Amino acid sequence: MEVEQTAALAEEQSGSGASGLPRLLEGVPAQGAMSLQTHLDIHGEPPPAGRSGISSISDRWRDKRGAAALIDQVEQAGLGGRGGAGFPLARKMRSVAAGKGKPIVVVNATEGEPASLKDRTLLETLPHLVLDGAALAARAIGADEAIVCVCESAGVAHERASAAIAEREQLGGHWPRLVLATAPEGYVAGQESALVSHLNGGEAKPTFTPPAPYERGVRRRPTLVSNAETLAHVALIARHGARWFRQLGLSEQPGSTLITLSGPLAYPGVYEVEFGATLASLIEAAGGMKARVRGALFGGYAGTWVEASALSGLALSNPHLAPYGATLGAGVVALLSEQACPVAEVTRVTRWLERQSAGQCGPCVHGLGALADTLEQAMHGGAHSRQAAARVEHLYGLIARRGACGHPDGTARFAMSGIEVFAAEFADHAKHGACDACAQAPELPLPARAQTAARSVN
């Protein structure tokens, strides 16, 4: 793949350029978690008062006005949620603040997306950035509690978040209260209504809305469910303001973002880039390509494929990805090497996504099963494989917007974009059946327990 930066796209990068980075990842330790003291040395005290969201109860009245002003800052910064959907955080905060009852914050660090590591990485290495953001957002909306939710398989993240909360408690009464909770493993368990249902003692499955969590969530209180990275940005916006935030990125999509980059690279991993940075510059930062690339998946497993020929010169932002029908979603960029079989990869992930269905909605249960069946038949060639693309498109129409959550839509989009972008490879399989590479070890990561649909509880 070409890794030349085109002049046009390089110009799109903000005036302050790479000098403004890293922001979130400033001083990220190579091992262990950053201590509260180091965190405060690097970033300073969070406004308006108190230490890292730490203030005595008597400080509350003093904080109130400054805290609410944070919503304005977040709005002017144009901060979009980093869990995938990109919903403007300030609007969510206002809705929750205006709701009936005492608001509550849920920090969503469950990260059920197998191709994403950023939220886990943040909690493991920079927990105080996330906790700061959670505390500041909580105070801004008048919440008295923030629940940090990690996946039960994320042991290290849990341990370090727990230690970081203890560090804050040692400094005196922490307000708002910070609580750590685990959520069951699973792609759909981290969906916000599923998470709320789980925290309320129910199953970790999406619920029928309305009421949405922002209206009635945890303990029936208006609930701000926000992704861990989103809140980490809040911690910095509170200190430096909206104008500072917008010094990086694009006017339509300001700031920086964490990207989980995977593929045939010297150093795959989590990187912070400004929106609008070229993919080439990210690949360079990751030590360059070790093999040619067949295509790239953007956003995550609910995301969209982009063909290899479009990648050189591509920039990392939703406006730049829009012509390909893609978004950065949860910040996933997965490069598929030329050694991999895209037909097998798309098919395998689609089957996995089907098994991740909560099993509640008919169009999801039947539709995703039919999708995976169609792709598997296409992979092995034979009778109906030539009609696979038409069948997938038909199924997309039957599946989209018909579930309680976005899981069926995301899965159908993933499958449809795969069959479109890799049309030549699918045609080849229709003619000749499964290829040698079909049997290779997968490149797109799937959790070890993926193949067993049933989860053992206790």
Added chain:
Amino acid sequence: MAERVRVNPITCEAHGMCAELLPERIALDEWGYPIVDDRPLSGDLVAHAQRAAQACPTFALLVERSSKG
């Protein structure tokens, strides 16, 4: 104020009564689940929609009033 039909996909069990009683707005997919046309209901359809909602064995069909269009 306009009334529309909506399905709760979690409680729906594909009995298909709604498509029988409100074919103007509801068709069934290849698995028997309702595909709903959610445009506002004209006055003469509201009563049919309500009857269909009452006939649903799992109460998954909703007739909702919204201020939008």
